Amino acid sequence: MFWNTYNKPFLDEAIRKGNSFKLIDIPTVNMIYPHGDVSKGFNFYGRELEYLMKHGYEVKGDMMVPKSK
Secondary structure (H helix, E strand, C coil), rough: CCCHHHHHHHHHHHHHHCCCCCCCCCCCHHHHHHHHHHHHEEEEEEEHHHHHHCCCEEECEEEEEECCC
16 A cells, blocks of 8 residues: 555654655645545545644644644
8 A cells, every 4th residue: 555655654754853844735625635525534645644743743834843843
């Protein structure tokens, strides 16, 4: 699965390093859920944002940063 092979390992390494991320855009329902339908679950962007938030990140302006920064 693409998530387990590429996305998760990349995010885990970035989290370990305490990296910050420039957001491609401020998250909206249409960007996080396929076609704005929450019943379909997250798309990849939403899944990445959720994963980072579960690991102590927050949105600050146009960045996703560790809460300690």
